[in-house]
Amino acid sequence: MAYQLRPFAKAISASVSLSIAALLAPAAHAENVKIAFIDALSGTFAPTGQTALKNFQMVTEVANKEKWAGPANTIEMVGFDGKGSPQESLTQLKIAIDQGYHYITQGGGSGVALALVDAINKHNERNPGKEIVYLDFAALDPDLTNSKCSFWHFRFEPNSDMRMEALTSYLAKDPSIKKIYIIGQNYALGHQVSRAAKEYLKRKRPDIQIVGDDLHPIATVKDFSPYVAKIKASGADAVITGNWGNDLALLIKAAKDADLKANFYTYTAYTTGVPTAMGAAGVDRIKNVSNWNINNEVFAGKDMAEAVKKKYNEDYWLMSSHSAITMLAKAIKDTGSTDPVKVAFAMEGMTIKSYNGNVEMRKSDHQAQQPIYITNWVKTNGKDVKFDQENTGFGWKTEQKIDTFVASQPTSCQMKRPTR
Template sequence: MNTQNIFFRFIFIILFSVYSSSISYSKDIIKIGTLLPYSGVYTVLGEEITNAMSLAFDEIGNKINGNTIEIIKGDTEVKPNIALQKSRKLISSDKVDILVGPVSSSVALALRDIVVQTKTPLIIPNAGANVLTDEKCSKFITRISFSNYQINAPMGSWLANQGIKTAFLLAPNYAAGKEMMNAFKEKFTEAGGAILGEEYTPFRKTKDFGPYLARVKESGADAVYVFYAGGEAINFIKQAHSFGLSKVMKLTGAGWTTSPLFLPAQKDAAIGFIGSLNYVPSIDTEANKIFINSYKSKFGRIPSEFAVQGYDSGKVIIEAIKSLSGDVTNKDNLAEAIRTVSINGPRGPLTIDKKTNNVIQNIYIFEVIAGEKGPELKVLDTIKAVKAPGKKCNI
């Protein structure tokens, strides 16, 4: 091989390397992978989150700094092993830039290590396990939704300050149910309240609440504090109403129990329930009114708290990538950009706590009242800028 051929081959290799490098670092498509339930009992939650996130992207023409946004869905089926399989595909094969999900805390905990090891930023739009932004925290995991403590602790103090002196706790027998009850109990007893009893029902298996309602009523407590979701929430509210529980004590609890998703089935039985949530449709701000109109126009229903968490996840993604001028190639920089975003959305001002990567947000105390078109949630009080403790987090 002569010197001239060697020279030309050398030049070709250099030019090819430069060209390849420019191709790999210029992205025309920003890939967002979702790890959410699109089948099974929590399908509606996956749909709400994805619909609202898509709405946020639609508002900017599905482009950030000229790059097209593509959503690639992964159905977790609310099963940790399935979620892990889907995450590997999204990360390794689809090469997503950001993951959004999941709904279930058990799934989130299963995903935690693969996300951290591959440095793939994960935005959590629902799973509330306290450890995710505490001892299991990571700069690559940012929670836009809530921690179980964050939603329930404010209600303990608030109810005690309203003159409720005694309470009975009732929730499903699994980690989230117990975390929520413990958060309420901590602040309620600190404020001088007393817990007269607590019961934990078989998770997703309880259809007859009669025996539990009888024990709640016999306790003589001023209030019952509960958490249920889905079919159990609908059944509990209906049976508590038939049992006449609200005639002898206040019905209170984590606000998902009377989510806008469940009110159409609960109907007037939900009236009088007092709960706490990070979003209710009656928040009286221009941003919320615009969001409700847009969501209702596109999807034909009032958005729930799950929808807002999806919408705000989309907004955070948009602002983070804008701050990087569209460059998502460096995952450390992308994770840092996500955790430094602040927005003002339908549920109010949102910032990320740098100590925990959990959202700092308002918590709304509401009462279910009779509205013109059926039951609706009326804001009674706003607890501003609530944080999750995260004492063991070290980011």
């Protein structure tokens, strides 16, 4: 006769088995994933860097509250002052590495970005098991996802060529534009904007004259009136500039003071300080090309904007902070790991929903593919322009939302990947 356990004995046996299984199973390990925000927190570009850090910190606060990275993990954003300098940023990178960071973010300046990518490539090759992943929120030089592409670098904003493709497609439809003046900062991005503007306009509107093409020292010029005088004398209908931060604010201010009538087509006129510099004088004269507008078709992102306003009394304008943290958190949750190699592989080819729609991290070059907005600076009206900037009473009206495929660019990236 076979021996059978009585019900009570069965319960005891099952309880013991579960206890043993619990002891043998790996315990859920909660991790706080710290990201080093290496950007200008002092100096000329500090206002932009400080607001960008606050934007990121609010996104991570929401991410932790809503458990984007899973029930156990949290994400923390910590500022490191790179001062907008490649040398200072490399010093901060070393400090972050020494403190055990495996993730960094930066976006203020492509010169800094190129230096960081090179240093991270070398560090990761020499230090397996201690890899660093770089979340690029706004360094726009196309080379970063072409000739200088890296497995460890992920860019969440459209690069300058993608922006120019969208911008020139929009410009080409305006027959009133006959003469364009190009002005930019004399570094990697300024050169790329100048090249692309001339190349794409020649393809789409060969009748448009380029009546000026100036490059000025970055973060050095305090008075842009001589440049504005040249623009005025050229008879330009429009100005294209990749300037950002204080260099853009001062350029816009000089144009306003000189009563320059030409329209400005910009990449970052929504960043800290520029809206105040524009004021009423910029109405219907300042256009911008970017990956988001808070006054979008459904006001996607308004909750984040209101949270930033309430906590910091500042604007939320860095949508790439939402895309970056959303994608990083999803990769951590999907892999069940915070290991940078596993997370990086998981982010390749990933598509997430952000405030502008679907954002895909293209596997071939780690360049985010996404819709682009052309916007116009106007007075708020409580309808399609509900949100202003910097309490000016003026905000951005969507002129056109451009589908992802329109601005998408081919890549020359030949990516070297680590072994899994």
